[in-house]
Amino acid sequence: MRISAAASVVSLSVLALACSRNDQASEPEPSASDAPGVEQEASWPAPTAADIRDPFTYANYQDVRVTHVDLDLAVDFETKTLTGTAELDFERLSDDVSALVLDANDLNIEMIETHADGDWVTTSYDLGADDDIMGSRLEIALPDGADKVRVTYATSPEAEGIQWLSPEQTASGEHPFLFTQFQPLLARTMVPLQDTPAVRITYDARITTPPELIAIMSARQDPTGERDGDYSFRMSQPIPSYLLALAVGDIEFQAINDHIGVYAEEYILQASAEEFEDTPKMEEAMERLYGPYLWDRYDLIVLPPSFPFGGMENPRLSFMTPTLIAGDKSLTNVVAHELAHSWSGNLVTNATWRDAWLNEGFTSYVENRTMEALYGEERAVMERHLDKASLMRDVQEAERPALTALKMPADLAHPDDAFSQVSYAGGMFFLKFLEERFGRDAFDAFLRSYFDEYAFQSITTADFLSYFEDHLWADQPQAVTKEEIDAWVFEPGFPDTIEDPQSDAFERVSAQMDTWLGGGDVSGLQTSEWTTHEWLHFINNLPEDISIDQMSALDGQFDLSTSQNAEIANAWYLKAIKASYEPAFEPLDAFLIRVGRGKFIYRLYQALVDNGRREWAQSVYERARPGYHPIAQRRIDGIMAG
Template identity: 75%
Template sequence: MSSVRALLLATSIFAIAACSPKEEPSKIEEADVPLEEEEYVEQDEMEFMVPGEEREVIWDALTPEEARDKFTYSNYNDVRVTHLNLDLAVDFETKTLSGTAEINFRRRARGTSSLVLDANMLDVSKVEAFTEGRWVETNFTMGAHDPVMGSKFEIALPDRARKVRVTYSTSPEAGGIQWLSPEQTAGKEHPFLFTQFQPLNARTMVPVQDTPAVRITYDARIKTPTDLLAIMSARQDISGELDGDYSFKMTRPIPSYLIALAVGDIKFKKINNHIGVYAEDYILDASAAEFEDTPKMETAIAKFYGPYRWGRYDLIVLPPSFPFGGMENPRLSFMTPTLIAGDKSLTNVVAHELAHSWSGNLVTNATWRDAWLNEGFTSYVENRTMEALYGEDRAVMERLLDKQALMRDVEAAARPELTALKMPADLGHPDDAFSQVSYVGGMFFLKFLEERFGREGFDAFLRAYFDEFAFKSITTEDFLTYFEDSLWADQPDAVTESEINAWIYQPGFPDSIEKPRSGAFNKVDGQINAWMGGGEIDGLETSAWTTHEWLYFIAQLPEGITTDQMAALDERFSLSTSQNAEIANAWYMRAINVGYEPAFEPLDGFLMRVGRGKFIYRLYAALIENDRRDWAEAVYERARPGYHPIAQRRIDDIFAE
């Protein structure tokens, strides 16, 4: 037995217990997309053990049950969905999508008589199976509703059926779909909808095996009001006609959480021949300018880790209620407008979502316990991209700020098991896996391996890793087995088993974690010390500071800073009214802790117009912790209707604690 396999067996017990667009879509020409993309990629049959089959599996440290995603009802080891064909109509008046989902599947175990899917608040009126050359109605049952997992949707399968068709409609309260009234958009004339499915919300729009373990291709036809444009995480309708009838095709197998839809008064602007930006008109030009380095990012990542494999890469800047910085939907990353700072200082988020085209979309975590495989790898590639484009100093500053956020999350974790890279078997909700532990902790683990094995060799290993597991879903143990066989075996003394164990399975982070040092931040420290030691406010020289230096400056202000000193900073630098969302958020956090009253009126406005969870969750929590609950509740009552359902649930929980 190999050393890693022995280690994994020894540690697994602990791990378990413990439109009329400005540049019309018709300008996106056929030649911009590789011709071979018309062909569907065949899916791998070696991903999971099928009971009764004798086959070599990738891992041997986990049983099939241990490797199974616990957040799905689906019987994906017995029957595997392979393709989805959607035909849905968008109704803004009823806030529903209705139509059919045609589902192709492959039986993987003999005697399987039912297909089990995930559904959440779907109103199913009919289910048919295609057998003997025709569609026939078949029986189905919809289980009781669970607030986290929705319902078990079981369909009886005739013997020779290979696909089913579900006629249904979504609920107006679907957690993965946000419906915005015209008044909630910038243009104030047209409604808007967008989806957010990671981690468990695809089942609120589509009956599907809603697990990252299952990858599917899909086609879709979406019917909308004729004055609105629909776009999806797939090859777009290239007709260029704003006609309310749009068709899409995704030929690469993806997990269900990467299905995405947006409908609204959306315009398009080209960056190069296969990269562009969609947005409402008010922010389109600024977004295209902010993201103009995206082609350079793609070139840098491809040089390191192999070619981009998805055809086009576009971005859409969504309304401010979008609850994340970005979402890596293939071919169409969803982005928050809070990134539009005017100086490209926040475009590391673009690099992150683009990097997901390799780590996460191409190679996917098989369960949410393994979320670090998506986010840690992506954060590492993001940081390497920033270094390649903007230099080592910026990459180091970002790692140092990220490490501060990581240590904050480790300290605030509800329990120690949530500070290990491999999440515990009793993970209560996949959202708990999306802390800085998975993102930044995973990045620092890969940085540790890079330092031990050398950058050149580690880059070659990662490129081979992306090739080996392309369009597959894997576990942490799959990665470790491949790591041992492909890299560690050639340099057995580079790391020890106990070091790997400490990084992956033990709470907290070992002393071998990098300690980033930034010369630019050292200069900021010097200025803080001089000013707090009695120097004049005019002595602070900030004209050359980047966003990163401002964030470090605000974070390093001493706990004993007075409201008079806060006022002096605010008067000179207008921090309470900063148009940079990251700087404003950092300043508001400090203002809440200090009790600096002049910041509360602009904070009210910030909470009313910004729905990005990274900001608002911590701000509401800080208000409660600092005896501002009544004020926070009053703001939230007004702001809540404009927040995404995901954000509403999280903030409701914050107030309930």
């Protein structure tokens, strides 16, 4: 059992911010539960510094904390840089603070000034050596009375958090495109700041661009504003730095309702609006369960195919992959996931990446509940069934057992390691376990109170456990044991109490598969009513020893090698690689060139390497790499290097 000090009850909530409920200047002391019926030993151990401190930041945020950032940046596609200033407001949490320590990564700093008594004065600073993961430590001297710093700087053309696309890499072929992706620690490649989820900031921004392009950010903006190359933004709610987001390009807008709409390149705008037209219903379902949406507008932008993720929950403006546009709304659970982050992740945030399940597990749970509310229990069960299969695969393939516990280990090598299905599906199944033990009505009320209690704060796993102990477990002390909670949160793998989602629809698919594999004709497969989920179940469960003739029969009947549904195509290509089904390799080549979504391409390249196709994979990658996001390039470089 791995409990030790991992269960912190110390909150890393932003202190003294207007939207925060906690205005103290020091961390609260952990308290044991005095709830009736819960024995004293049920409380978890007191925290250590390793539980409280985010190890992936240089920032001295426990002594001085940035509260607001004012950006004034010019976009230069010729040099692939952003140039300008970042003005940071901060508050001192310690009386003897003499320096502000920030995170920076490949920033070219020209000058730093401090503000005191109405004047800006140049100050000294030290920019440390570059670390491959964390970038550089930027220490700025703070004279007495200083309340702001202003950094004049430029980003690097190689900034990992910013992708610059040439006109040829866009659909129109006429204009360049820029978009950012900062989770988990790449905001420091665009702005010098305290780049940790433990610190929440508000921000204003002025972005200047070529006049024919539009800039949009994760902040308040006018979706009908003129294209004049000068754009202003305001984010009034405090957010963690990884939720800063910027996109610049030849982008159009289409409204879905009065406060939800879609941005995209013209070629995909109408299809995207139609695909995402149920987003208002998703918002309504979430509000009924978990309280009002607190971010005003909710828009989405469909990015070019090189975007490395399914979606990114930037507040007010979720970034989405074009691979979701399937034409039948079968992949819109990703929209539900990003919208759900408006409660779990954006509103209540993990304070360190060791606690990533607080963001992703809660969000996956809310997503699944929303799918059930909109499309019925059968779809929700199918999605949980597929999620569990992915979870078990990730647990089996994990490099270290410690990476298969919800609470990540203190020696986590990189925050990316926390973003497996362990945090997503594993966290969801833990909350599903609690829902089953305490009852849905009680658990829904608890979750709503949890979101209210920690709104606009950053917390740890132990904050959740403490709140759970006092506000749910205390009312039903016999519902679970401490040993069961420990097994879910702190121990590697997942306990036997994990749900086994059984789908009648999948059983019918399996029955058809068995009939066909037993000698039936492929034309006897009745697939006209199958959803994407049923196709995935069918393809994923094809036998390992499937013959080339059987693959060919399926492909000839259903055109799987050229499927326009990216999820189905990806599942088929994985089977084709293992079976050495040659007719799939030409369309696979085109898929890898066209699609940059990591969920697909990482596993495909790995499968190619593992199945004796390294040279073929390398030849494709050499052509595809320039169009991939730097995050994807780094991951696939590692795969190719073995």
